[in-house]
Amino acid sequence: MSGPLFAQEGGWTMPPSSSPLPSPGRRRALAAFVNTAAALVGGGLSALVGAFALRPATASARERWxxxxxTSDLKAGVPVARLIVVPLVDGWYRDHARRTVFLVWDGEKSVRALSGTCTHLGCQVGWDGATNTFRCPCHGGVYEADGRVASGPPPRPLDTLAADILDNGDVMVRL
Ligand code: FES
Structure with a gap:
């Protein structure tokens, strides 16, 4: 005789064949099934979370051209301000950022791009053709035409952005 014994009035007996308890073999199979399913679900969730955490930076943070x-909009040797509207996408969040960039074209195939954002506290600088300088209206910062600090509180030159001229004359800037 094998299998568990059940107490009953008058002695021990084998469980009835219609016992609600699954046999040990069925219990092991059920446990294996549940464990496998849990491992698959857990693994899938971990993969999703990992893919989300390790994904490349969002579009809003990525550099783009x-x-x-x-070039027909520019004048050789003179900084020309251009307002660039940059779409910001971060998950479901959508917005636009406006950035002023000064383009200085050499009249041929080279162009420099200077950020219009003052390096002191972030105001927008303007080009003063009379003095050939960039001037910040907020605290009097002054920059040379090449972006170096001439006077005032800015701690460093205007940021330079990568820029290029395509064969069709389009001026591209990397933000
Ligand atoms: S923000 Fe430009 S000088 Fe202060």
């Missing part, structure tokens, strides 16, 4: 002007 944008068309800032055409």
């Amino acid at each position: 944008v068309r800032a002007a055409a």
Whole structure:
């Protein structure tokens, strides 16, 4: 005789064949099934979370090349301000950022792009053609035409952005 014994009035007996308890073999199979299912679900969730955490930076943070002007919009040797609207996408969040960039074209195939954001506290600088300087209206910061600090509180030159001219004359800036 094998299998568990059950107490009953008058002695021990084998469980009835219609016992609600599954046999040990069925219990092991059920446990294996549940464990496997839990491992699959857990593994899938971990993969999803890992893919989300390790994904590349969002589009809003990624550098991108944008068309800032055409050479026909520029004047050789003179900084020209261009307002660039950059779409920001971060998950479900959508917005636009406006950035001013000054393009200085050499009249041929080279262009420099200077950020219009003052390096002191972030105001927008303007080009003063009379003095050939960039001037910040907030605290009097002054920058040379090449972006170096001439006077005032800015701690460093205007940021330089990568820029290029395509064969069709489009001026591209990397933000
Ligand atoms: S923000 Fe430009 S000088 Fe202060």
